[in-house]
Structures are given as structure tokens and as C-alpha cells.
Amino acid sequence: LARLGKDEFGILQSNATRESAEAMAMRLIQLANQPVEIEAGRVFSGCTVGVTLIEDASLDAVECLRRADLALNRGKAAGRGQYAWFLPDMDATLRLRLEIREDLRTALANGELSVAYQPQVHQGGKLYGVEALVRWNHPVRGQVPPSLFVPIAEESDLISSLGMFVLRRAFEDSKRMGRLRVAVNISAAQFRLSDFVSDVAALVSETGVDVGRIELEITEGLLLGDDRATLQTLADLRALGFRIALDDFGTGYSSLSYLQRYPIDKIK
Numbered sequence: 001l002a003r004l005g006k007d008e009f010g011i012l013q014s015n016a017t018r019e020s021a022e023a024m025a026m027r028l029i030q031l032a033n034q035p036v037e038i039e040a041g042r043v044f045s046g047c048t049v050g051v052t053l054i055e056d057a058s059l060d061a062v063e064c065l066r067r068a069d070l071a072l073n074r075g076k077a078a079g080r081g082q083y084a085w086f087l088p089d090m091d092a093t094l095r096l097r098l099e100i101r102e103d104l105r106t107a108l109a110n111g112e113l114s115v116a117y118q119p120q121v122h123q124g125g126k127l128y129g130v131e132a133l134v135r136w137n138h139p140v141r142g143q144v145p146p147s148l149f150v151p152i153a154e155e156s157d158l159i160s161s162l163g164m165f166v167l168r169r170a171f172e173d174s175k176r177m178g179r180l181r182v183a184v185n186i187s188a189a190q191f192r193l194s195d196f197v198s199d200v201a202a203l204v205s206e207t208g209v210d211v212g213r214i215e216l217e218i219t220e221g222l223l224l225g226d227d228r229a230t231l232q233t234l235a236d237l238r239a240l241g242f243r244i245a246l247d248d249f250g251t252g253y254s255s256l257s258y259l260q261r262y263p264i265d266k267i268k
Contacts, residue, residue, distance in 0.1 A: 004065070010065065011028075025051050025083035033047075046081045048075040049072070049082075050069060050070065050075055050086065051071055051083055051084070051086065052071055053085075053086075067086040070090045071090070072084070097152055101156055101158070108161050108162060112136065112137070112139075115132050117133070118130060128180065129181035129183060129215070130180055131184075132169070132182060133185075134146055134166050150162070159190050160193055160196075170214070174209055174213055175207075175208075175210070181213050181215055182214055183245060186217060186218050188218070188221065191218060200240070204240060211240055211242055212243075215242070215245050215265075215266070216237060217245045217246075218246060219247050220246060220250075231261070238263045243266065244264050245265060245267070245268060246262075246264050248268065
């Protein structure tokens with residue numbers, strides 16, 4: 001048993017079988033879920049386990065740990081509090097994500113991304129606005145869906161560059177759209193960056209955009225926890241003149257109190 005990091009531990013089980021490894025993983029999860037009594041009260045904890053069965057004696061320790069870590073990440077992504085096995089396809093998935101990340105870095109540097117605009121219409125069919133949607137036509141892979149590359153950007157240092165690219169393009173294009181309102185999705189990872197508001201304010205000054213026609217869309221999950229920093233950021237954006245829209249309202253933990261506590265102009 002070894003402590004590998006702040007909250008990661010490794011266990012090496014000799015002469016393991018699939019059955020014995022599964023039994024140990026299940027036992028660890030069950031034990032970790034037991035509450036612990038301390039002076040301040042009862043503390044609840046839990047754990048996720050990544051398991052790899054090493055059958056190739058030529059594998060070194062680093063590779064064995066890497067495979068276990070991939071399995072651990074799979075378990076966390078599936079909802080935590082469970083165990084997951086290392087599978088060969090995890091390597092392929094990881095390689096693809098790394099390739100997409102580096103290709104995205106190049107695409108941002110070379111101006112290979114574009115922004116499409118989805119119409120927004122009143123019930124009677126009259127066009128009143130558009131929503132900015134980022135698009136990436138990869139020279140080899142073709143159209144890469146945002147559902148793939150945006151989460152990769154959020155997990156790396158690229159989300160600020162990607163988000164500011166879309167905002168810049170939307171600001172510039174809005175000046176050619178008359179009185180149409182332009183909506184832009186703001187990633188939660190970008191929203192939480194410490195310099196987000198100052199970067200947006202600088203972009204407003206640089207482009208001369210009519211802020212009153214720009215609608216920033218955030219997701220409902222961003223408001224969970226009633227975070228004061230989130231409230232302050234929203235207040236700062238409203239002070240700049242932006243409208244705030246709450247996207248995906250009703251798909252997760254919905255609370256009408258959001259609409260009272262936060263400066264929300266619109267729900268979707």
C-alpha cells in the first residue's frame with residue numbers, strides 16, 4: 001500500500017485474479033463509505049477505484065500505474081464511488097483527446113475556427129436574434145463536433161483562448177446585424193477564470209460593440225452552491241451592460257430562487 005498523491009493511493013496485490021481484484025475493490029469502496037466519528041462530528045467519505053490486471057511481466061511500474069490511473073479516471077467519469085477496469089480502448093481514447101487538444105491549439109493559432117449563427121425567432125416567426133455557435137472544419141478529420149473539442153478545451157489551458165475567440169467574432173459580427181440580439185454561450189470553466197470579466201471588458205472597448213445587444217448564456221449548473229464569486233461575476237457583467245440568459249433551465253437541479261438571487265434576464 002502506498003500514497004501516490006494528495007488523495008490517491010496504490011495497492012499492489014500479489015498473484016491477483018480478476019475475481020480477487022474485484023473483491024478487493026468492492027471491499028475498499030464499502031469500507032471507505034463508512035462514516036468516521038471525530039471530535040467535530042461524523043464525517044462521510046468515499047472512494048473510486050481503478051483496477052488493472054498485469055499479465056505481461058515486461059511492463060514496468062510506471063506503465064502499470066498509468067493503466068490503473070486511466071481506469072480510475074474512467075470510474076470517476078462514470079459517477080464516482082465505484083470501480084472500473086483498465087480497457088485497451090482507454091488508450092485509444094486518450095490518444096485521440098491528446099491529438100484533438102494539440103490540433104485545437106494549432107487551429108486557434110492559425111484562425112481555422114469559424115462561428116455559425118442559429119436564428120432565434122418569436123412565436124409568430126419573426127427573427128429577433130441569433131446564437132453564436134463555434135465550428136471547426138479540421139483539414140484531415142473534417143467537421144469536429146463542439147461536443148468533442150469544447151470539453152477538451154475546458155480541461156486544458158485552451159478554454160480562455162477558445163471562449164475569447166467566439167466572443168470577439170460575435171462582437172464584431174453583431175455590428176453588421178442591425179438590431180438583432182446576439183447570444184453567446186459562456187463555458188463554466190471560462191466563467192470561473194479570475195481575469196474573465198477584465199478580458200471581456202477590454203474586448204468591449206477594443207471592438208466598440210453595442211453591449212446591450214449581446215446576451216451571455218450560462219448553464220444552470222454554474223449557479224449550484226450559491227457561490228458569491230459567481231454572483232459577483234454576473235453583477236460585473238450586468239454592470240458592463242450585458243444581458244444574462246440561463247440556459248438548460250429545468251434539465252438539472254432547478255430552483256426558481258435562482259431567478260431571485262441572480263441577475264437573470266431570460267431562461268431557456
